Amino acid sequence: MKETIAGVDIPDGAMARAATDQIRSTESELMFHHALRAFLFGALIGYREKLTFDAELLYVGAMFHNVGLNVKHQRSPHRFEVDGANAAREFMRQHGAAESAVQEVWAAIALHTTPGIPQHMSPLIALVSAGVQMDIRGARYGEFTVQQRDEIVQAYPREAGFKKRVIEAYARGMEHRPETTFGTVNADVLDRWDPNYRRLNFCGTVLGSDWPN
Template sequence: MKKSIAGVDIPDGAVAQAATDLTQRMESELMFHHAQRAFLFGALTGYRENLRFDAELLYVGAMFHNAGLNARYQRSPYRFEVDGANAAREFLKQHAVAEHGIAEVWMAIALHTTPGIPEHLSPLVALISAGVQMDARGARYDEFTAQQRDEIVQAYPRESGFKKKLIEAYARGMEHRPATTFGTVNADVLDRWDPNYRRLNFCGMVLGSDWPN
């Protein structure tokens, strides 16, 4: 019987199950539950706004959206979002998912921390961002009913101290590649986490460039 939470059916096909098994092994329980809640909040947003989307691809995108924070990527030169997007792409290729679906999931993960862009793209891209932002910072919190929020948190709990632990998880996944945070919300994370971190400043880069004027 299909599992349903807050009126959302959890995808249980072969691809979704494989994504669940892989990310559950790869991530802490805190981050795995965050991914599950992100899917549910994203799906509910899609229902509320009457958007058409592939629930299984939304699920895979949510499962992989923080994969790039894994310790295996600590020496990566890329933004963690790109590492996660690449991991999802390789996973979906192994399961013979259509190229357009793979590209959409890649875009959704790569842009999920870039405010102001995802909502103007496809429903899948918009909903991954919406689900993550709701669970991470309470974006559009009051647009969900108390019952919906309670059911989701009961199924996939926000453990004690979740807010600070989430910031720590992001910071530890990026502290070895601080330059990748330029121009993203990730700079806020390292600014709070690492007293030695210094933000790159776009204006400073323009004024300090090799151009003579």
């Protein structure tokens, strides 16, 4: 039987069910619930703005958006968003998804922490980012009714200390590859988490380059 939360149906197709099983078994409950809330908030924004999007693809994007923080990726040379996007791409190809859908979900995950870009791309890309940003930093919080927020959090709770715990989860997923945070919001995470972390500065890289002038 299909589950409906805050007026949003949780996708229950074969690919969505497989995504649920995989993420539930590989991520903490904190991050699993965050992914579900991100999907719901993203879908509600899509409905409110009358956007056309595939709910199952939005669901897969939300499910996989933080996979790159898992221990298996901590020695990766890539940004965690790219590792998550690559994992989603592999998963979707295994489930026979159309290549256009695969690439759109890849872009949605890869760009979900990049401010100012996703909202100018496809609805799917915009909504993955919007749902994540709502749950993480309360972006557009006031656009949701109290009933919508409460119903979503009742179904998939924000655990005690969620704000600090999610920052810790991000930091632990990136502390072994600090160079990948250059020029991204992820630098803020390590700057707060690791007292030995020193940000790269874009102006410093320009002025310190090998060019003579």
